[in-house]
Amino acid sequence: MKLLEFLKRERKKSAPVAKERLQIIVAHQRSQRSQRGQPDYMPMLERELLEVIRRYVQVDDDAINISLDSEDNCSVLELNVTLPKGAPG
Amino acid sequence: MKLLEFLKRERKKSAPVAKERLQIIVAHQRSQRSQRGQPDYMPMLERELLEVIRRYVQVDDDAINISLDSEDNCSVLELNVTLPKGAPG
Numbered sequence: 001m002k003l004l005e006f007l008k009r010e011r012k013k014s015a016p017v018a019k020e021r022l023q024i025i026v027a028h029q030r031s032q033r034s035q036r037g038q039p040d041y042m043p044m045l046e047r048e049l050l051e052v053i054r055r056y057v058q059v060d061d062d063a064i065n066i067s068l069d070s071e072d073n074c075s076v077l078e079l080n081v082t083l084p085k086g087a088p089g
Numbered sequence: 090m091k092l093l094e095f096l097k098r099e100r101k102k103s104a105p106v107a108k109e110r111l112q113i114i115v116a117h118q119r120s121q122r123s124q125r126g127q128p129d130y131m132p133m134l135e136r137e138l139l140e141v142i143r144r145y146v147q148v149d150d151d152a153i154n155i156s157l158d159s160e161d162n163c164s165v166l167e168l169n170v171t172l173p174k175g176a177p178g
Contacts, residue, residue: 004158004165006095007116025114027096045145049113052137056130069093076093 020083022057024050030073046077057083109172111146113138119162131157135166146172 007023026046065080096112115134135155142148154169 002158003095003099003114003167004116004160004163006092007165008160008163010092020120021118023114023116023118025092025112025116027093027110027112027114029110029112031109041145045141048141048144049138052141053115053134055137056134069091071093071097074093074097076096078092 022053022079022081022083024053024079024081026077028075042075050079057081111142111168111170111172113142113168113170115166117164131164131166135168138168142168142170146170148173 026049028042063082067078069076069078115131115138117131135157139153148170152171152173156165156167158165158167
């Protein structure tokens with residue numbers, strides 16, 4: 001199954017499509033040998049990636065839903081943003 | 090199914106877990122009323138995200154896999170980066 005199909009299916013479950021939505025996912029998979037938490041630069045890298053995205057899409061803080069999921073050697077940062085009506089794009 | 094589970098399952102299919110990987114996904118879902126292809130900012134956003142990653146991790150061009158997928162009113166930008174062995178952290 002493609003990622004696009006997965007995302008579309010998950011959304012259908014939650015609510016009818018009425019609003020513009022942006023979903024950002026930063027997933028980091030470490031090698032088996034180096035299971036010792038995430039690299040030091042990851043929080044900074046994640047912050048900068050978000051800053052870049054914010055430059056393109058204007059979003060309020062309260063319109064963002066952030067979750068950080070970690071399991072085994074894989075960590076996933078997930079942001080769900082409901083876009084304002086007048087958003088570009 | 091959670092997103093984390095989906096990503097892990099997809100990876101298991103492709104190759105044994107040996108390398109560090111970074112995956113960035115930006116999915117934009119437009120409202121039914123404004124279905125008009127992918128948002129204009131996607132190519133620029135893609136370039137800037139890469140610049141940020143490159144500032145933190147030295148990666149070769151062939152270690153980066155980019156795909157831009159669009160269907161109905163949903164477009165997905167996906168960046169898959171294989172991190173070098175000597176990556177910081």
